[in-house]
Structure formats: structure tokens, C-alpha cells
Amino acid sequence: MAERTPGTPGTPLPPVPPPVPDAPLDGSSDDAHAMGLAPVTVLRQIAAACTYPELLEDPAVPEGARCRARRILQEMEAGNIGSYNHEHRALGVPRRVAQFLQRRDAGVPSDPHSIVLTNGTSSILPFVMSLLVDVTSACPTGVLVPVPGPPVHARAAGLAGAVAVPYPLAEEQGWAVDVGTVRQELRRARARCHPKVLCVVNPGDPTGHVLSQQNMVDIIQLVAEENLLLLADEGQQDRAFDPDQPFVSFRRVLWEMGAPFSSTIQIISFYSLSKSIAGESGFRVGFLELVNVEQAVVRPFHLAQSIPRPCVLGRILLDILMGPPDKGDPIQQALEEQQQRLCHHLAQQWQLLQEVLAQGSLRCQPGQGGARACPRLQLPPRALRQAQELGLEPDVFFCQQLLEATGVLLAPGSEFGQAEGTQHVVVSLLPPAATLKSVLLALTHFHTTFIQAFS
Template sequence: MEVPPPVSMAPPLPHNPCPSPTPAPARAMAGVGTSGASGPPPPRGPPPPRGPAPAPLQRLLQRAAAIEEELAQGGDKPFTEVIHCHSGDAVALGHQPATFLQQVAAICTYPELLGATNLAEDAQRRAGDILGHLQDVSPGGYNLEYVTQVVARKVARYLERRDGGICSDHRCIVPCSGTAAAMVDVLSLVADAAAVAPAGVLVPVPGPRLHGAVATVAGLVALSYPLAEERGWAVAGQELRQEVARARRWCHPKVLCVINPGDPTGHVLSRQNMEEIIQLVAEENLLLLADEVHQDRAFVPERPFLSFKRVLMEMGDPLASTVQLISFYSLSKGFGGGGFRAGFFELVNVDPSVLKSFYTWGLSVYPPIVGQLMLEVVMDPPQPGDPSYPAFQKHPQDVLQTLAHNSRLLQEKLSPVPTLSCQEVQGGPRAFPRLLLPPRALRRARELGLEPDVFFCLRLLEETGVVVAPGSHFGQAEGTQHLGVSLLLPPPKLEQVLVLLTRFYTTFLQDFS
């Protein structure tokens, strides 16, 4: 078996050279790697709110697993299957990674497949190109040079295309093994164990539980800030400023985490809202942590995804050269699957010395190479004229069409029920409808020691076999109840779920009226 020489899969992209990353001295390390003990210590008091705890969804999933076992043993239930309609895992719900990605990965892990007649010719050429960059022609080595040079450079070119030509420096890009581990590394640099008061990170509610957990692991205080449901889950500037001021009573807030597109809320931030957020972090001297892992799942043409980097740069100086931003991308939320553990983050206006930390310690070092080579392919995909181009282009479009269709279907099925409502979903894997539960149901839930939405979801599971996530799993405004509903199911299956849900809800209201 002979590995062919590297072959370029696409013509060279025009590249506007970036200046060396040298932030303004006054802001060089405003958020990252600085001591939190500036000025007098904040007054001590009761511990700050840390968002929802512990995971309400876990109890549901344990019960669902028990029911599945009962069904497998011939148990008598009013349904024949458990339908999981809570997850954001596309692969678990039937959306396989793009075939081209799988073929390239297969060849790179077993080069004897080069020349196989049942594998696409351009997949073989691309795999040969990648193998030529790997140590000993194998993804089994650490291959740090491949990650930091080949992959990072292709990421930089991808970001320039995404952001309309705005420059991206590969030296400011850190490929990583998924975003969770990378966020721990980033926030660990913000933490200061010797400070009088801990550093704080503001995380959105509703939102994934990941961010609060990551902050705690990294040694920070996680403080929640509310999204404005009545404004389509926008980040409300005035309320956020109040939370920052309140946080200073307990800690030194250093980081603002923003999720765009939102999960589970399904919103995509407007440019105006993003500009307000950027202005706020500049005035409050915060590091902006942009979780943009669902950017490939924005499906409403009237509300396209815009990266925080693009909006920041287009706002111009002084903000463009001073606001510190770290943004995250994940392979698992687009073309690939979560099990491949691949992504990257980009640092903007952060002192270059900080980058050294990611190559000397931490989980960001030496990410799995199979995931990285798949990331490289997504960053530099098949081009028009390549045999795999049509199928590769169709893969994400199929997912977006499913999300858009399911979003419309959800609104159609829920709108006839007066006490069920949902903000428009514009992106991401889930919808977050709101439901009204009667006082008797609230009292019964309290008697059982359950959150009201957990009580509802458990009853729904027992009577219909449907698993949806209780809103308390993601956090929600006090006195409100929501459901996290996956939009990644095949449309016929989601329609079945929505019919079961609305029928059950109507009966539930009658039972507890």
C-alpha cells in the first residue's frame, strides 16, 4: 500500500494577512489570567445563586430505562415504546455524520482502504493528503504540529469565509477535544485561588447545565442571568447589568457567557442585541465567552447566525481592538457526531502569552486526531466538481429542513391549546414551550417533593411513554414551567409525540382543575 502525495482539495483561498495579535495594553489581560483582587474586597454574605441543581432530567431518564426494560419483558403498558424527545444528540436521533467524513476517517485509521472501489475517489485523495501530514502516516500519534498548523490554518480560512473576509490568525485558534474540556481550560486561567473573593462567570438561564458545571470545576462562582422570554429569549441589557452589580456583592465577575443560537430556547440573537452585549462587556470590563456551537443549526433566513467576532469587528475601534472575546465551535453540532470529540476556540484581543498555556497543560492539548481530521475536512470541504460535493452539501441542508419543518409543526400542534405557547424557534436542536399548570397540580408536586414540571413529565412518561426534558433542568423564571422538546426527531415521530403531549395535557388539566 502506497500513500499518495498530499493533494490540495480546493484552490487556495484569498487571504488577507492578519497583524500579529497584540491587544491594547490597557485591556491586554482584562479578563483572562489576572488577579480578581483589585480594589477592596466585596462584602461577604450568603452564597450566590448558582442556577438549577441537581439534574431533574436524570430521574426521568432512569425511569424511562426501567420502563423500557419492563416492555422488553412483556410488561403491560398503555404504549409499546418509549420515545425520547429531549436530546440534542443528532446521531442518537438518526442523523448520521456525512458519508464523506466517515469515509475519510475510515481510510485514515486503516490506510489499506486506499484504492478500495467502494469508497469515493475524492475521499481517498483527501485521506491521502491528510495521511501525508501525520506522523508515521497514522492518526495514532499525538500529531501536535498537524493540529496547530494544518488544522488551525484551515479553521482560520473557514472563519474568514464565515465572517465576510474579516481576518483570522491561526495562531489565535486552539483546536480541542470538544468544548466542555476547553471551557474548563479557559476558565481555569480566569480563576485566582489567592484572591480575596472568587472570580465569577455569568451564565444564561434557561441554558445548558454545562456552563455552570464547568465554572464550578474551574474554580469560579457560576451566577445565572435571565433571558427575556417575552422578547424572544433576548439578552436583556438592563437586567444583565443588575445581575453584574449584584454579583459584585459575592465575587469579582470576570466572564459573561452567551449562547447563540440558544439551547434549549432556540433563539438566534439579533445584531442589535449582540451590539448591546458587546457594549456592556466593554463597560463592565468582562471577558465575553461566546458559545456558538449551534451556528450550523440556524434555519430562519430572516434571522441568520452572526458570530460575535464579526459583529465586534464591524463595530470598529475602540471596541474592536479592546473587547476580549473567546468563541467556541463544535463538530458535533453540525456535520459530525459528539462521540468524535472535536472543536476549536478562537481568542480575540487576548494577550498572546495566554495561548502558551493551552500547549503546555490542560485538556486542550493533544485532542483526538480522528476528530481533528474530520474537523479539517469540514473546514475545507469538497468543492463543486468533486464527486462527493452534492451529497456533502445536502447533508446539513437535510438537517436544517428537518429542524425548520419540526419548528412549524410544533407551533401548529401547540397553538390550539390556550395554555401552551412557544416563542419562535430560529435555530438549535430544541424548542422550549411554556405550559400553565393548575394550583392543584402544583400542590401535589410539592407533596411529592418534586418540581412541578418534573411531576408533569413523570406523569407524561408513565401514561404515554414520551420523554421530554423538564424546564427546571435548564433553569427557568420562578413560577413558570417549560418543556425541552427535541426538534431532531423524524417529523412523523415528532408529530406522534406532539399529539400524545397535547392530549395528555388536556386530560391533566381536567384531572387537576
């Protein structure tokens, strides 16, 4: 591959490592299976037996999986997953989801009628936000979204006819939500919109942070004072791996705060199978829970024909994950082992990331959860000027040069939003350790040569 000259003509880059094999290599995806993580075998076996009942008598499928498949098919209309199976969607799965939430949150009650099964978070978010938009008002609805954060929230706001209001996370405070910063953005936003919604992502994506309970209390108090709806994207909860900073849901913190907060603050929280221990992105299923939301608002979620509904197989896999633990159950044991493997893998990957980045000039805040990291770039003024001349964000310019020189494809931080004057790249922690190490070594070496070339 020819050496790249991103500086002035005739200014060659210092030598770079050989391209990563099979370039381009996507180093930013949070798609677990695409990144090489194996599926949970027993889940696929149950799904296969439900789809092809002849497998119920096949000894090649473990008896535990066949037994669970029989139990699931008994709940289906005519014992067949090919039916619409409305009752399974409307009653069976939501009831077990509510039981799961109650176990997870140390007994905080959950109403099955407040559970809505969805075809993934991205498909339901525009509908949620559209319920808050007053189409007759000259002042648009504002939705506060974290940066860095998943682009889906800002896109959903636009699709719903609302205005996205970015608020920067406090990078030097471990990507915490700085309530003072949110207040400032609220004041500025009121000149152009009516802010009604605060989106919070916990664990963070692509930042990898897990919010402290005190930070969550501060957020809930802010929501109460500013009369906002809290949208809690908690899809990465199964990927929280730091025992010193465990995932705690907003509904639990709200309940523990007591009255008047516990009975008045409105929260809509999200869970997705694609970000669960199963990592099954292709089945497109998840759920949301409505906390302290009036029944008049809950009803459209159950009746609206415009909401994409999850397929039966997706519901079956979600149902298995939500099921109550049964001591000695091989399926439960397999899920617990998968959870341990996933958390161990992510913890090891974070350690590897910090060790490799320490060899260069890149820095990254420590992570406690999630499947991605967001290292910060240090780009010289000359590189910033050339990016501006090309009409590119500086981190986009950097990522283009990185791809051409090394074959590593990373997402620029500007795709996820970031504080003004900062540049980042997004790195997936899901690939095998050897692959991640190759990506990180290519990144750190190229970052050094890039700075030298533009100094």
C-alpha cells in the same frame, strides 16, 4: 398501563393516548445520530480509508473520498494516523480553521495561533474559567450564564471554583438577551462575588433563538462598560435555518463595530463537531478562538498538559469541514447538501411543533436555529402545591407524570434554568417527523388532562 392519579386520592386522570411505542422515548436529546439523523457518508468513508489504508485502492470507496484520504495521510507523520501527529494538531488544522472563520465572517482576519483544538466544549470550559479565578481572593469569581441555557456552563464554573450567576433570557422577546436584566443581575451578584465573565449562547439551546445583530451590539457594549470577558458558545451555528434571522458571529459584529471595541473586547468563541452539520458527537472534537486575548494567556492553552486533546480521527473530520470550498468537489457538494437537508428538516420540525401545540394550551416562542425547543407549561396552583409537598420542581413533577402515563421522556426546563415562576419542557427537533408528532401529540393531550385533573 394503569391510570395515574396525581391529584387527591380517588381523582382519576381523564383518558390519555396509548403509550408511544418502545417507551420510554427520549424526546429531548440533541444527539443527532441518536435521534435518527444519518451520518454524512463521505466523511465516514474518508475516516475509514485513513484508518485502513488498504481501502485507498478499493473501488467500493468513491475516488473523491480516496483522493482526500491520500492528501490527509500525506500530512501525517510516516503517513500514519496512529502517530501523535503533533504538527497536524498544532499547525495544519488550526490554519484551515482560521481560513474557515475568515470566509464565514466576510474577511475578518483570524490568527491560527489563536485557535485551540479541543476535546469538545464541555471539557475545555472548566480550564478556560479556571484561568480567571484568583484563588488568593476571598471574593469568588462570578460567571453570568443564561437561563434557559446549557447546564454545562454553570457546571464548568463550579468545577473551576467560580460562582454561576444565572440571568434570565427575555422569553416574550423571542429569548433575546435583555441587557437591562443582565445589569440587574450584575448588581445583585457583586454582593457575593466578582463577576468577570458573560456567557452567551447563540443560536440558543434549548430555546432555538438566533440573536439579532443589534442585540449583539448591545451585549458587546455591556461587556465593554462592565469590563467582562465574553464567552460566545456558537456551537449550534450550523443549525441556524431562518434566512430572515441568519447566524452572525460575535467576532464579526465586534469587527464591524470598529475601534475601540474591535481592538479591546476579549472574546472566546466555541465550535463543536457534535453540533455541526456532521453531528458527529462520538468523535469529541471542536475548537475555540481567542480574540484580543494576550499572548501570555494564549500560551497556556497550547502548553497545558491538562487539556484533553482531540483524537486524530476527530481532527480529520473537523479538518474536512473547515476546508476551503472547491467548485465541483463531490465532498463539498455532499456537505452542502447535508447542510440544506438539516436546515430544511429543522424548519419543518419547528412548523410541526407550532401546529401541534396550537391544538392545546402549550405555547412556544418561534425558533430560528438550534435543535431543541422550550415550550412553556401552564400548571394549576394545586399541581404546584403537590409538587412542593413532594419536594420536586413543578416541571419535574409534570415530566414524571408524563413519562408514566405516555412513555415519553422529556427534560424539565428547570434542568436548563428558567425565570422564577415559569415552568417549561424541552423537546428535541432532531427525530423523524412521525416520531416528533407522536411526542407532541402525547405531550399536548397529557397537558390538557393534567390541567383538568388539578383544576
